[in-house]
Structures are given as C-alpha cells and as structure tokens.
Amino acid sequence: MSPCDTCVVRNRAICAGLDNPEIAALSTMGRRRTVSAGEPLIWEDDDSLLVANVIEGVLKLTTSTADGREQIVGVAYPSDFIGRPFGQTSAASVVALTDARVCVFSRNDFDRFAREHPELEHKLLERTLSELDRTRAWMMLLGRKSAPEKIATFLLDMSDRLADNGCGPHAGPARQFTLPFSRQQVADVLGLTIETVSRQFTKLKSDGVVALPSRRDVEILDRGALQLLAG
Amino acid sequence: MSPCDTCVVRNRAICAGLDNPEIAALSTMGRRRTVSAGEPLIWEDDDSLLVANVIEGVLKLTTSTADGREQIVGVAYPSDFIGRPFGQTSAASVVALTDARVCVFSRNDFDRFAREHPELEHKLLERTLSELDRTRAWMMLLGRKSAPEKIATFLLDMSDRLADNGCGPHAGPARQFTLPFSRQQVADVLGLTIETVSRQFTKLKSDGVVALPSRRDVEILDRGALQLLAG
DNA sequence: GGGAGACCTTGATCGAGATCAAACTCGACC
DNA sequence: GGTCGAGTTTGATCTCGATCAAGGTCTCCC
Numbered sequence: 001m002s003p004c005d006t007c008v009v010r011n012r013a014i015c016a017g018l019d020n021p022e023i024a025a026l027s028t029m030g031r032r033r034t035v036s037a038g039e040p041l042i043w044e045d046d047d048s049l050l051v052a053n054v055i056e057g058v059l060k061l062t063t064s065t066a067d068g069r070e071q072i073v074g075v076a077y078p079s080d081f082i083g084r085p086f087g088q089t090s091a092a093s094v095v096a097l098t099d100a101r102v103c104v105f106s107r108n109d110f111d112r113f114a115r116e117h118p119e120l121e122h123k124l125l126e127r128t129l130s131e132l133d134r135t136r137a138w139m140m141l142l143g144r145k146s147a148p149e150k151i152a153t154f155l156l157d158m159s160d161r162l163a164d165n166g167c168g169p170h171a172g173p174a175r176q177f178t179l180p181f182s183r184q185q186v187a188d189v190l191g192l193t194i195e196t197v198s199r200q201f202t203k204l205k206s207d208g209v210v211a212l213p214s215r216r217d218v219e220i221l222d223r224g225a226l227q228l229l230a231g
Numbered sequence: 232m233s234p235c236d237t238c239v240v241r242n243r244a245i246c247a248g249l250d251n252p253e254i255a256a257l258s259t260m261g262r263r264r265t266v267s268a269g270e271p272l273i274w275e276d277d278d279s280l281l282v283a284n285v286i287e288g289v290l291k292l293t294t295s296t297a298d299g300r301e302q303i304v305g306v307a308y309p310s311d312f313i314g315r316p317f318g319q320t321s322a323a324s325v326v327a328l329t330d331a332r333v334c335v336f337s338r339n340d341f342d343r344f345a346r347e348h349p350e351l352e353h354k355l356l357e358r359t360l361s362e363l364d365r366t367r368a369w370m371m372l373l374g375r376k377s378a379p380e381k382i383a384t385f386l387l388d389m390s391d392r393l394a395d396n397g398c399g400p401h402a403g404p405a406r407q408f409t410l411p412f413s414r415q416q417v418a419d420v421l422g423l424t425i426e427t428v429s430r431q432f433t434k435l436k437s438d439g440v441v442a443l444p445s446r447r448d449v450e451i452l453d454r455g456a457l458q459l460l461a462g
Numbered sequence: 463g464g465g466a467g468a469c470c471t472t473g474a475t476c477g478a479g480a481t482c483a484a485a486c487t488c489g490a491c492c
Numbered sequence: 493g494g495t496c497g498a499g500t501t502t503g504a505t506c507t508c509g510a511t512c513a514a515g516g517t518c519t520c521c522c
Contacts, residue, residue: 063371065462071374073367084364086357092367118349125356126317128363133315135366136304136323140294142373143302143422147509183470191374196509198471215470215518231296378479414500427479429501446488446500 026113026120030103035059035096041082049107051083057100058180061092062188072189074135075180077161081127085111097180142191145231150190151200152229155210159220176219183215257344257351261334266290266327272313280338282314288331289411292323293419303420305366306411308392312358316342328411373422376462381421382431383460386441390451407450414446 032055035041041052041059054076061074061082073092076082082094085107105113114121141153162177179186183201187194204210209226211219220226263286266272272283272290285307292305292313304323307313313325316338336344345352372384390404412420418428435441440457442450451457 061367063367065371065375067462069375071371073370084360086353087360087364091364115353118352121349121352121356122346125352125359128356128359129315129318132359132363132366133318133322135363135370136292136294139304139366139370139373140296140302142370144296144300193510194470195472195511199509202471231298424480425500426481426502430479433501 029109029113030105033102033104035100035102037096037098037100039096041094041096041100041102051081051085051105051107051110053103053105054078054080054082055101055103057102058097059094059100059102060097060185060188061094063092070188071191072185074131075161075189081124083107085114085124097185147190147192147196147200148203148229149231150192151197151204152226153231154186154190155204155218155220156223156226156230158218159223173223175223176217179216179218260340260344261336264333264335266331266333268327268329268331270327272325272327272331272333282312282316282336282338282341284334284336285309285311285313286332286334288333289328290331290333291326291328291416291419293326294323301419302422303416305362306392306420312355314338316345316355328416378421378423378427378431379434379460380462381423382428382435383457384462385417385421386435386449386451387454387457387461389449390454404454406454407448410447410449412447 030053033041033052035057056078059076059082060072061076062070062072064070075097076094082102114124141150145153156173158177158179159173159175163171163174181189183197184194186192187197190197201210201212204226205212207225209220209222209229211221213219261284264272264283266288287309290307290313291303292307293301293303295301306328307325313333345355372381376384387404389408389410390406393408394402394405410417414428414432415425417423418425421428432441432443435457436443438456440451440453440460442452444450
C-alpha cells in the first residue's frame with residue numbers, strides 16, 4: 001500500500017499550518033482505505049488503536065446497549081477526524097453510511113507525531129471543541145424536544161451540513177439534498193423509532209413543508225415553517 | 232484583585248508540565264472569583280469572551296429552548312475547564328450548583344497564552360476529548376434509556392464522580408455522597424420531569440437499593456442492583 | 463421486465479412518562 | 493416553637509411516541 005498522500009493534501013483542516021517536511025512525515029504514516037456503505041471501519045490492530053481522517057463519504061459513530069438499542073452519537077463527514085488519540089479506546093463503533101475513503105494512522109504513531117507538532121494538536125483541539133459544542137446542542141434535542149421538533153431540527157441540520165461539502169465559497173444551507181441515512185438511521189440519530197420518523201416525514205410532506213422525491217432525497221419547500229417547528 | 236495563584240497550583244490538570252516561568256505568566260492572567268450557589272457565572276466582558284477553571288464547587292452548563300425547557304449539557308467539577316477558547320461564544324450558560332470558586336481568564340489572553348504553550352494545549356485537548364467521550368455516552372442515555380435506567384446510570388455516575396474529588400489515592404466509587412443537584416436539576420440532566428425522578432427515587436428506596444437519609448444525600452445499598460438496572 | 467427482499471408506510475393499540483393537582487416535608491427565619 | 497415557602501412526594505389522568513401488525517414500494521439482480 002502506498003503512502004496516503006491525497007488525504008493530507010485534501011484534508012486541509014488537519015494539515016493546514018504544517019510546512020512541507022512535516023506533511024511529508026505525516027503522509028508516510030497514513031494509509032488510505034476504502035469502506036463500503038454499511039461496512040464497519042474495523043480497526044486493523046488487535047489493540048484497536050487507530051485513528052483516521054475522512055477523505056470522502058459519511059460514517060456514523062454509534063454506541064449500543066447490551067440488548068441492541070442503538071444511538072448514533074456522531075456523524076463524520078469529509079475532513080472530519082475519527083478515533084481517540086491519547087487515551088483508552090473510544091466506546092463508539094464506526095460504520096460507513098456511504099462508500100467512504102479514509103486515511104488511517106496507527107494511534108501510537110499519530111500520538112507521537114501530534115506531540116511533536118503543536119500546530120496539528122491545535123487544529124485537533126479546535127475541531128474537538130467544535131464537535132463538543134455540536135454534541136451538546138444535540139443533547140438538548142435528545143432530552144427535551146418532541147418528535148416533530150426533532151425531525152425539523154434534523155432536516156435543518158442536514159441542510160447546513162450537506163451544503164458546504166464541496167470546496168466552493170460558502171453557499172448557505174442546501175435547499176435540496178440526499179440523506180446519507182436510512183429511516184432507521186434517522187431514528188437512531190434522534191432517539192425515535194422508525195415508525196415515528198416515517199409518520200413525521202409524511203406529515204411534513206402533506207403539510208407542504210418538504211418534498212420527498214425519493215426515499216433519500218429531501219427538498220425543503222418552506223424553511224421558515226421548519227425553523228418554527230424546530231423549537 | 233490579586234493574581235490567582237492558588238488556582239494554578241491546585242489545578243494540576245491544566246498546569247502540569249509547565250515549568251515555573253510559564254506558571255508565573257499564567258497566574259498573572261487569572262483572577263479568582265467566587266460564585267454563590269444558584270448564581271450564574273456571568274462573563275464580565277461585553278463580548279462574553281472568558282474562560283475559567285473550577286477550583287472548588289460544582290457548576291452546571293445548560294442550554295434552553297425559547298419556551299423555557301432546560302437541558303443540563305455538562306457539569307463542571309474542581310479542576311474542570313469552562314468556556315470556549317478559539318471560537319465563537321459557546322451556547323451554554325453556566326450556573327453554580329454549590330458555592331464555587333473559579334479562576335477566570337480573558338479569552339483573548341488565554342488563547343494567546345495557549346498558542347505559545349503547546350503543553351497547555353495538549354492538556355486541554357486530552358481534557359476536551361474525555362469530555363466528548365462522556366458527552367457521547369450521555370447521548371445514549373438521553374436517546375435510548377428508560378427512566379429507571381437513567382436514574383440508575385445517574386446514581387452510578389455521581390458515585391464515580393464524587394469519589395475522587397479529594398486529592399488522595401483513587402479510592403473507588405463513593406458508597407454515600409451528597410448530590411449537588413435538586414430533583415429538578417436531576418430531571419434536567421436526565422431529560423425527565425421532576426415527578427418521574429421523584430417516583431424513581433422512591434422506588435429505589437422502597438426496593439432497598441439506596442437509602443435517602445436526606446433530600447440531597449444518597450447511600451448506595453446494592454450497587455449490583457443499580458448496575459443491573461442501568462442497562 | 464419480473465421476482466425477491468430490504469426498506470418504508472400506514473393503521474390499531476398500548477403504556478411509559480408527562481401533565482395536572484394536591485398534600486406533605488423540611489429548613490430558614492421570626 | 494410557629495409560620496412561611498420552596499422543594500418534594502404522591503395521586504389521577506392524559507398523551508405522545510412505542511409497539512404490534514399488515515401492506516406497500518423501491519431497487520437490485522437475474
């Protein structure tokens with residue numbers, strides 16, 4: 001397998017600020033990997049000590065109870081960072097929602113490299129703080145919002161997240177987009193059942209708030225109404 | 232107001248690894264402040280740009296909806312870090328649950344200082360990663376656990392958190408402890424109503440799983456049962 | 463383009479937890 | 493000690509979302 005050069009080039013967020021010799025060093029450590037939709041990102045080492053960068057695609061981070069209930073606790077988009085440097089194994093498991101390409105690093109190598117490159121640690125810190133903010137906002141949704149509010153908030157969030165996937169100028173939220181989630185996965189993000197999600201989608205459609213041209217496609221017809229519903 | 236020297240001494244987590252001149256520089260930036268139970272930690276600057284370290288006491292981080300529903304999205308114990316360096320204002324508001332002492336820094340000063348001291352940024356990163364792990368585990372609770380499971384998980388979590396508040400050798404989880412939360416605040420942590428929390432406490436008491444000598448005091452009688460209930 | 467199966471929608475019913483309402487407890491303060 | 497009031501418990505009822513149970517639809521693959 002060749003060094004994962006494209007991931008360090010594409011992943012501006014992680015690598016910005018490193019000058020060239022440092023990028024070269026990071027690139028020799030990373031290995032590119034593809035993961036098909038539905039496949040887990042299996043950590044190759046026995047000790048489960050890997051970290052990764054998303055190059056392309058969307059992955060979910062989930063935790064489950066012993067009896068099989070699942071909660072999606074995070075979603076990783078291109079340029080996002082996956083894994084848990086500097087500590088015990090993260091409890092979450094990672095599964096690709098779409099075909100994905102990632103750049104994988106051994107955790108030990110990555111940790112050592114990060115310690116030697118403060119600029120990388122700084123980027124990682126900013127990114128982790130942002131993720132924590134987002135996660136806390138989601139706690140509000142899970143603990144206190146009703147099903148209609150959850151669905152509306154979810155659609156607005158997806159609209160924002162899927163807007164700036166490309167590299168162009170920030171174009172604002174997307175009016176139409178393709179969900180990387182099945183109905184069950186939407187339920188697992190929102191702490192609902194698949195039936196409730198389906199009913200809420202149907203209601204939004206019949207109220208003329210959204211159009212649903214296909215199972216995965218969403219077109220927002222009345223953003224104001226969604227924002228009102230989102231609470 | 233004098234430089235906040237005790238906070239940097241006591242807060243090993245933030246300051247470990249900095250050699251003495253650096254500690255001196257940090258200590259000139261921080262100002263000690265006390266906050267009474269129930270009082271918000273009001274950010275003094277107009278632009279709400281402060282960060283802080285907890286020296287003593289417990290504080291809650293909350294988000295609220297427009298119509299007044301509240302969710303506690305984090306709890307800060309001694310040595311924990313509060314605030315949002317390197318970015319826009321965090322959405323959460325901070326209120327002391329007990330009388331508290333904190334060490335406050337101007338965000339700009341702190342940011343600049345952190346950028347110049349990679350060891351501090353590293354500590355901050357480890358801490359933020361741990362907090363993210365904890366927050367994600369809480370998402371599972373909020374999204375997928377039943378009221379009895381939530382209460383049991385909460386009590387076990389409190390037992391762990393309140394155990395190593397002191398500086399002695401790690402003594403394992405506490406068998407009895409004083410909750411820093413009112414019933415309403417427990418409800419706000421767990422995404423329940425106060426009535427449901429009260430009923431679950433009463434049930435655990437009459438089942439002999441816990442003793443409740445006073446409103447705020449808890450004694451765990453049957454930890455195994457709690458762990459079973461926690462799911 | 464036809465069949466199979468995964469995924470999704472819809473309907474009927476149920477129940478956990480919310481809501482509404484009232485009594486009780488405990489500590490603070492006079 | 494008595495009173496006041498916030499905080500808590502307990503009870504009755506209601507409701508939202510879960511659960512149970514069919515159908516329906518899209519897509520993949522031959």
